[in-house]
Amino acid sequence: MSQPEPAGIDPRGPRFTAGITAVLLLVVAVLGFGGADLAAWLLLAALAALFAWGAFAGVRRHPFGLLFKRFVRPRLSPPDELEDPRPPTFAQGVGFAVTVVGVLLGAIGLPLAVPIAASLAFVAAFLNAVFGYCLGCQLYLLLVRARVIPRT
């Protein structure tokens, strides 16, 4: 799990990704609380798939991350320092866990679960994009302490 450190990434990439994700999650919440259940469910399902992509393929292959790399980063000055891609990748997994619960509960007839899950994920994505605070990363230590992550 903590083997050779992977090459660093531009820390602004995950924040850019979090920004777009936050806007889309807010749209899900607004649609869901507004009663547009199907539209909210479909968009949340798409976002859950994006989280899964980031979590399992790595944050560097996330579509929004690639967008950042192709179109945004060339216009910025080089970053002060590079960042380990593992924390944001882990956070993508947390985002996936939260959103997929909303999608599943929505699918079995609990439409309110969709905007609630989207709201929780929105707060985390917003904090990451605006304040650079990675809530999902913080969860890692709590999982270690809960002995969910096995000691090796």
Added chain:
Amino acid sequence: MDWSAALIAAVALPAAAAAIGLAWKSRAGRVRTVRSAGRTGDEAAAPTTADASRGLGVATEAFGESATLVQFSTAYCSRCPATARELASIAHDYVGVRHVEVDLTHRPDIADRFRVLQTPTTLILDARGATTARIAGVPRSNEVRDRLDELTGRTRVPA
């Protein structure tokens, strides 16, 4: 479509998230004095360097003569590497102050003992190895320096 509920969500969610972020920002990285220093109790059960060494799983030689900055990190902590560089550079400016990084990734026992809830969390130990202060989040460098000035009993030459 219920437009009033939609509008409330559109306004309340960003407002709530911004409030959480600002509250977090105003607290993060502050140096908080640990009053129980020297007494027994989990967090400060370190009246001697040997105890601190055992509790942290760090060799006694790694501790500073006057003070030690103990930084708790995990492999999944995005801010920890930059914090480690900053604390190491601060420690380097003082004689008798060392910076020690403790990786909690595979040590939930240490995380429990010191009740670490987030990374980075930093403890400032005095010469005896007792915890005198605790910092949750990325430390504010000037506050760390102020504390080290007290512990090392010297005035710092402004950089």
